[in-house]
Amino acid sequence: MKKLINSPETVLADSLVGVAAAHPELRVDHVNRIIYRAAPTRAGKVALLSGGGTGHEPLHGGFVGVGMLDAACAGAVFTSPTPDQMLEATKVVDSGAGVLHIVKNYTGDVMNFEMGAELAAETGIVVSVVVVNDDVAVEDSTFTAGRRGVGTTVLLEKIVGAAAEEGRDLAAVTAVARQVNESGRSMGVALSSCTVPSAGKPTFELPENEMEIGVGIHGEPGRRRVPLAGAAEVARQLVEPILADLDFTGAPTIVMLNGLGGTPLIELYVMYAEVRKILDAAGITVARSLVGNYITALDMAGCSVTILKADDDLLHLWDAPVNTAGLRWGI
Amino acid sequence: MKKLINSPETVLADSLVGVAAAHPELRVDHVNRIIYRAAPTRAGKVALLSGGGTGHEPLHGGFVGVGMLDAACAGAVFTSPTPDQMLEATKVVDSGAGVLHIVKNYTGDVMNFEMGAELAAETGIVVSVVVVNDDVAVEDSTFTAGRRGVGTTVLLEKIVGAAAEEGRDLAAVTAVARQVNESGRSMGVALSSCTVPSAGKPTFELPENEMEIGVGIHGEPGRRRVPLAGAAEVARQLVEPILADLDFTGAPTIVMLNGLGGTPLIELYVMYAEVRKILDAAGITVARSLVGNYITALDMAGCSVTILKADDDLLHLWDAPVNTAGLRWGI
Amino acid sequence: MVNDTISLDQLTGWLTRFRDLVTEQVSYLTELDSAIGDADHGSNMTRGMGAVVERIQASPAGTVDELFKGAGMTLVTSVGGASGPLYGTFFLRVGTTAGPVGTLDAPGLAAALRAGLDGVVARGKAEAGDKTMFDVLAPALDAFDDALLVSSDISSAAGAAYSAAQTGRDATEALLARKGRASYLGERSIGHIDPGAASTSLLFQALAEILVKE
Amino acid sequence: MVNDTISLDQLTGWLTRFRDLVTEQVSYLTELDSAIGDADHGSNMTRGMGAVVERIQASPAGTVDELFKGAGMTLVTSVGGASGPLYGTFFLRVGTTAGPVGTLDAPGLAAALRAGLDGVVARGKAEAGDKTMFDVLAPALDAFDDALLVSSDISSAAGAAYSAAQTGRDATEALLARKGRASYLGERSIGHIDPGAASTSLLFQALAEILVKE
Numbered sequence A, B: 001m002k003k004l005i006n007s008p009e010t011v012l013a014d015s016l017v018g019v020a021a022a023h024p025e026l027r028v029d030h031v032n033r034i035i036y037r038a039a040p041t042r043a044g045k046v047a048l049l050s051g052g053g054t055g056h057e058p059l060h061g062g063f064v065g066v067g068m069l070d071a072a073c074a075g076a077v078f079t080s081p082t083p084d085q086m087l088e089a090t091k092v093v094d095s096g097a098g099v100l101h102i103v104k105n106y107t108g109d110v111m112n113f114e115m116g117a118e119l120a121a122e123t124g125i126v127v128s129v130v131v132v133n134d135d136v137a138v139e140d141s142t143f144t145a146g147r148r149g150v151g152t153t154v155l156l157e158k159i160v161g162a163a164a165e166e167g168r169d170l171a172a173v174t175a176v177a178r179q180v181n182e183s184g185r186s187m188g189v190a191l192s193s194c195t196v197p198s199a200g201k202p203t204f205e206l207p208e209n210e211m212e213i214g215v216g217i218h219g220e221p222g223r224r225r226v227p228l229a230g231a232a233e234v235a236r237q238l239v240e241p242i243l244a245d246l247d248f249t250g251a252p253t254i255v256m257l258n259g260l261g262g263t264p265l266i267e268l269y270v271m272y273a274e275v276r277k278i279l280d281a282a283g284i285t286v287a288r289s290l291v292g293n294y295i296t297a298l299d300m301a302g303c304s305v306t307i308l309k310a311d312d313d314l315l316h317l318w319d320a321p322v323n324t325a326g327l328r329w330g331i
Numbered sequence C, D: 001m002v003n004d005t006i007s008l009d010q011l012t013g014w015l016t017r018f019r020d021l022v023t024e025q026v027s028y029l030t031e032l033d034s035a036i037g038d039a040d041h042g043s044n045m046t047r048g049m050g051a052v053v054e055r056i057q058a059s060p061a062g063t064v065d066e067l068f069k070g071a072g073m074t075l076v077t078s079v080g081g082a083s084g085p086l087y088g089t090f091f092l093r094v095g096t097t098a099g100p101v102g103t104l105d106a107p108g109l110a111a112a113l114r115a116g117l118d119g120v121v122a123r124g125k126a127e128a129g130d131k132t133m134f135d136v137l138a139p140a141l142d143a144f145d146d147a148l149l150v151s152s153d154i155s156s157a158a159g160a161a162y163s164a165a166q167t168g169r170d171a172t173e174a175l176l177a178r179k180g181r182a183s184y185l186g187e188r189s190i191g192h193i194d195p196g197a198a199s200t201s202l203l204f205q206a207l208a209e210i211l212v213k214e
């Protein structure tokens, strides 16, 4: 394992020191491993809290700031944070208008956030929850863990953050969150696994001529291993299942081409070109684009495509100013 | 070689299609491989042109936009663009106030830009040049190719872009560029080489327990191969030569912790934490921080540190609004 | 000699031995999780049980409920992931059901463990055959209860539970995962032992071992 | 038979043969550049000479200067990097010095090549021993000139030049680079043949081969 770290045990704590040093506009609680905006939640503003395992940076800490999250709880690498973190963060960010928990649909995240929300409710804080489950690689069923939460999380945090910033109330903010989750779909591909620091070696080995289609963001194997293909063919394998799952015609869409951490930007742009060709051919209108590393899996090589069916309100919220380490415009 | 591309020959052309699709605020000349702002240069504004080999994204194309570059010429992977590209771009961006060429100090880049500037001068355009040479890994000497241009290029394009946007004239803009170059120093480390698409395999192999200290941004071996170390020790090996080369005390500094393309953000923050500890101990004031992938070497794993000795003017220019794909704030 | 009670010391020894086993097997647990999960189960369990034992050593529990509630809270607040709430809830319920006692008799232990299992199900909604820790916990407790019908010897009941746990663990290999991270793999989850099933088997190994030892 | 002139056709054949050689040796050139540079010299030369020959085939040159100026311009505008301006300037100067003729005699070819070398030096400021293409170009042209003092046979002069080129190329292995990318490696540049030196040796191999062939 080759990593720029001090030790597997200290990765999270050390990286939080770096975040604090680089971002005076954030406040880091090193004991509870929570990243907050430096300024407290404006009275009356619904607060947005998210969190998850470390290793997906900039998600979620990189999306704390004006126009997006109020706080993010950080867990160990690929491990959900714990209920006490969620309780603490919820208490700190609540201004009285309630707190929306944005949870990616993984058993661990759901259970830990659930316990955190139960504890927070006991203190009288109104907590509302959205569970993001947008990964079309996974069959949806109430008898299983359901779909994973992946790329749509990024778009949701941005859009819902803007809704909260505008002063919408908890019900309205939650409704926007649900709408975004129901309208977003993602699919990912890996050319390599990643190396979890504490594991010390790649989670799986992938031969030179193969790729994993339908991966999430935890360096796990995907739905199937297939021969490595060119960018155009890979784009087809990612976009087709998304389009088969939801009709994206007749509405403006927001499209994200996301890198999984080990893939350089130039390849992401090559992929984005191919994705756009497919969407153009399918008569889908792309109103906004985002290309880069936004929700990653440590050093995994690969990418994911997220398509969100938007409307005027969502586009308006998307365009609203945002000032975070990972996404910034208009401010 | 595992890459999300269609073929080694088409990487550059395909990625430019992606850039054009993702960024309506840019205009891409696919024939000449030049990225421009969509809007022409404001009359009287000095224009900034840079360019270089592909594979360093977001540099340079990702830094075209309000507050930074007016255009960027793209060469083949790790290969300087050609004089005809620089001529064409210079002609297009000149508004009559002259054009500053920002050139990284590599033999190829210097010669090609030189020929491009000669051709532009023949058409009557006033061209001024700054050659960035900030890499302390390389001994400086007039009898050699001198120091490489690396991380300072990013800070320079931002700061000088703001100076041009303010309406300073070509002499003043060039003076700022020179000041930044003289005040910035960088040093890089690699944990792996990268794979040049046309070469099809890594430029060099690095055993599990070794790293290359003093690398540039072309996947090349560095000054020396040393045992792999923890983040704190790596930071020391990067920062000490920088501090030995220039006195950074008594002035505000801008510090960039840059990823080389294959290293995830979390490791960059871990490294930034260590760099800051060293700078704090050395009594150096860090006024602004930048952590992320800004000047890369394809999928090379590793990072570089850049420290710029600033002053009030440079900080003011740094803080000025910028709107590019790679750096954005205030707008 | 028949051991028909288990003392606070022995229960403390159980947790300590469990810590030792997950620490020894950290790579094995993580390798199982690499195949069908996210390669962290070994480090999750080691971190959690390390914290549990540290806490016990710093301030030893005075009663059985204190011991297990403390362990459960420590797991809940130090592990995260799926295993944190699940193991945490298990021990919290064990503690609540055991109550503020110094010793448990065989039926008392059985009832406490069964309450733990119920907690896991309430939290995770797993059913038999979903390829989770449930597929070890449930048959192990059934075997424990069955053994107590024959004899009140906790030691041999723990042996029976461990034996059923191993069988349950190995049986997860053939299952298609319907809960947890492995379910994302669909058919590809077949052919691998579930990491949580393996760590739960270690839990019963620890219990059997500390009872035999004495 | 003494070949004391070289025709436009032969010179065109030279460039075509050079294209073939760099294409055949693309991996070799890139491997040399991987050791002490950025792994692109093979693809740079192949792309550039490919464009040169395509251009020649699309619109054959009528005179020697047209041929080489066209080749030089094509290299300058299609290669980039260090080799583009250097090889480009070389051929541009060769063309300018050769002039609008259909054939070159031995001294004429020698003078044109020498002008090319001067162009490379003017552009790149390399000196002997800097470990660049200069360390092949200069000794090869010296050998060419020396051979012409003995006989006006271009074919044998080209053979002598190629032989000197190979010696020059191999001698770069022991040198410490002072120009170009390899100079960043300092001492570590020693022990590797310079990629530009290797491609320039192919240039003289091509010349020797097309003259022998006929």
Ligand SMILES: Nc1ncnc2c1ncn2[C@@H]1O[C@H](COP(=O)(O)OP(=O)(O)O)[C@@H](O)[C@H]1O
Binding pocket: A078, A079, A080, A107, A108, A109, C033, C037, C038, C040, C041, C044, C045, C080, C081, C082, C083, C084, C086, C120, C123, C124, C125, C126, C131, C132, C133, C134, C179, C180, C181, C194, C195, C196, C197
């Ligand atoms: N819903 C559930 N009910 C019971 N056990 C579960 C459930 N989901 C997951 N598990 C158990 O958790 C184990 C994984 O734990 P761990 O790897 O520590 O957490 P994570 O999956 O969050 O990375 C699985 O092997 C499985 O035994």
Ligand SMILES: Nc1ncnc2c1ncn2[C@@H]1O[C@H](COP(=O)(O)OP(=O)(O)O)[C@@H](O)[C@H]1O
Binding pocket: B078, B079, B080, B107, B108, B109, D033, D037, D038, D040, D041, D044, D045, D080, D081, D082, D083, D084, D086, D120, D123, D124, D125, D126, D131, D132, D133, D134, D179, D180, D181, D194, D195, D196, D197
């Ligand atoms: N200043 C110079 N003078 C002469 N030749 C040079 C000079 N700098 C570099 N070269 C030659 O160029 C070769 C490298 O070419 P190439 O790899 O195509 O370009 P780059 O170095 O830009 O990647 C070197 O091997 C060397 O022979």
Ligand SMILES: [Mg+2]
Binding pocket: A053, A077, A078, A079, A080, A108, C038, C040, C081, C082
């Ligand atoms: Mg996990």
Ligand SMILES: [Mg+2]
Binding pocket: B053, B077, B078, B079, B080, B108, D038, D040, D081, D082
């Ligand atoms: Mg090059």
Ligand SMILES: [Mg+2]
Binding pocket: C033, C037, C038, C039, C040, C041, C081, C181
């Ligand atoms: Mg796991």
Ligand SMILES: [Mg+2]
Binding pocket: D033, D037, D038, D039, D040, D041, D081, D181
């Ligand atoms: Mg090269």
